[in-house]
Amino acid sequence: MKYFGLIWAGLWRKRARTLFTMASIVVAFLLFGLLQGLNTGFNTVITNLNVDRLYVSAKTNMTDGLPIAYAARIRNVPGVRAVSHWTYFGGYYQNAKNAIPAFATDAEPLFKVYREMKIKPEYLEAMQKTRTGALVGSELAKKYGWKVGDRVPIGTSIWTTKQGSSTWMFDIVGIFDTSSYGGGFPSFYLNQDYFKENSAFGGNIVHYYLVGISDPHQATSISKQIDAMFENSTYETRTQTESALAQMQLKQIGDINFIVNAIVGAVLFTLLFLTANTMMQSVRERTPELAVLKTLGFSDTKVLALVLIEALALCVFAAAIGLLLATLVFNSGALKVIFGNFTMPLIVLAMGSGVALILALVSGLPPAWRARQLNIVDALAGR
């Protein structure tokens, strides 16, 4: 601690240079925090997805759909406790830019499959009684100021009504809590029966069967049983767990892990040279001063330690600011749309601290070693 003044003074010897280097490290670790946070976020979301839910879609492509009649057969498979379904409606509100994640479904079993989604029983009852009813997620309702009893027009670019309109009218009969999911989760449900009756075409198909099972350990065998049941039929199925489905969907937008690691790796690699160069320059400029310290009795090891601690202070302090900013962004709710109530994972902060330490050691060691090896007589003579 008694050397703090010496280290601090050395660090701020060239104020502008130190500030610019610090700014680079802050930005790099902000990026690190955000990207690794996103990456870990995706992985955590996938890991936390329920394993007692299966998704059945057409083997060829989800958009090909499956016959609505499959529901009863799937429900009869041993170990299945509830079956519902989704048909992608592709809605928007007022303007195509205001996309609404709307799906046609059978609401009552849907909330048995998604047990963590909370809804009042009277809303479910109202949904069953109201053909044009719609259940809306709390976030979506809040966004557009909708409340129970409102009648809302929802446009769709896929399904025209039998009257030839692309706008469907719905009566909001209930609002359910979506806090356990991100905003991207389907949060507007219409009755499958109404969809079937009112759609000009395709009302008999569903895109996904959502299957709740009693024992998660049986997921693989139940999946196999369902797929075997429809093998060699016109509509063969592919059954996946929720996490497998999510991973597959993420793969469609690229290998997030690879992209994140490549970007973060490139940034840190560049940063390594930047910091090493700053430290090297700083040590080179201070050669006579370091020689003076040695003349006064500072050992080679002590001088090495002083330079190394200086690099550590620079990297760790700046990295801490970067990670703090990343945490603030994460926890501010800016990413709530993707992750729901997800906050910056501690593992990312721990990883960031580790990377900052390694960065400091790798970039600080060459100049520190140079300082250690300094010959007093030569350094004082300017050789």
Next chain:
Amino acid sequence: MTPVVSLRNVAKSYLRGKQQVEVLHGVDLDIARGEFLALMGPSGSGKTTMLNLIAGLDQPTSGEVHVAGERIDRLSRAALSTWRSQHIGFVFQFYNLLPVLTAEANVEVPLLLTNLSRSERRKRVETALQLVGLSDRGKHKPNELSGGQQQRVAIARALVADPTLLVCDEPTGDLDRRSAEEIMNLLQALNRTQGKTIVMVTHDPKAAEYSSRELHLDKGRLVDEAARRAA
């Protein structure tokens, strides 16, 4: 009385490129405790090399160097560092203060290597600055001080750990006449009132006049004083 510095048959050579340069040739020298020795001689005569050997900054090629009861030519680099911190106070021609530290902090640097508490260190720094007449300049950084004041801070830094030997390399070489006189008066007072043993390298005969003994080096050999005067 045992001399505080004793050089026996000390030789020093350097390798400059492929050429071996002999700087000191079998020098013998004793310096008594409380002496103020001025080492003089032309450039390249080996004065600074000899000073570096006495201060433990360099090792001789051959011969023995005894300082403060220790044979320092046999010490390792690490042991020499510790030894220097305990026995040597060094004053440079260009002051060599750390520019980012205040005068107080500069003076405190050698004390960071001791086990003294913060308050004890502060007390010693105050005393040292008082001794060189700069107690009111403690908070100033080197670039806010004149050359003479910076050299006084450097002397305070050299004194603060109460070393056995004060080693000065051209302490007035970068100063105007008036400041040089002030510094030499200060060094003389330290020698006379505090009993500090001082070894000083200088080109300046006026500075040498403040010492209690003058020695001349020429081409790496100590010149016989009588012969020099006769010449």
